[in-house]
Amino acid sequence: MEDMDRALVLGAVLNRIGDYDMSTFEGRLVLQKTVYLLQAHGLYLGYKFSWYVHGPYCPELTKEAFKLLPIYKRIPHVNFAGSLAEKRFEKFLGFLGNKKDNADWLEQLACTHFVKAIRPTAGKQKIINTVLNHESHFTKKQCEKAWNYLAEHSLL
Numbered sequence: 001m002e003d004m005d006r007a008l009v010l011g012a013v014l015n016r017i018g019d020y021d022m023s024t025f026e027g028r029l030v031l032q033k034t035v036y037l038l039q040a041h042g043l044y045l046g047y048k049f050s051w052y053v054h055g056p057y058c059p060e061l062t063k064e065a066f067k068l069l070p071i072y073k074r075i076p077h078v079n080f081a082g083s084l085a086e087k088r089f090e091k092f093l094g095f096l097g098n099k100k101d102n103a104d105w106l107e108q109l110a111c112t113h114f115v116k117a118i119r120p121t122a123g124k125q126k127i128i129n130t131v132l133n134h135e136s137h138f139t140k141k142q143c144e145k146a147w148n149y150l151a152e153h154s155l156l
Helices: 003-017 025-040 059-068 083-099 103-118 124-134 140-152
Strands: 050-052 055-057
Touching (some): 003 025, 003 083, 025 103
């Protein structure tokens, strides 16, 4: 998929989720973690994430989101082709709930999921300790809450 085609798909998906704000660090963090978690739900948009300062990060995603800014509001939101993908998207929206703009919560979820994804045989405490070592601004209680939420939604 060409970069602009992927960016337009990104714009259509983001329009269904809500507005995104590229003018603040927090807004870009929400964008990164939202797309990471969307892909964790099985809706792969073609973005490859690696570990960065605040967990999973994809520089191409930020670049394409900035390109979209002038046309973002004019991109219509569309439904996914196929009922399975659409059901996954609806499940994802339920997963986000009313915390879709909560950067800290999304970062906790994405970091926990990412570490578990790269260390699939590691147990809960090992994953939490790894996250705490990389993300010193999280508490153990926050990490456990994120772990439990991901487990409740079958993402671990």
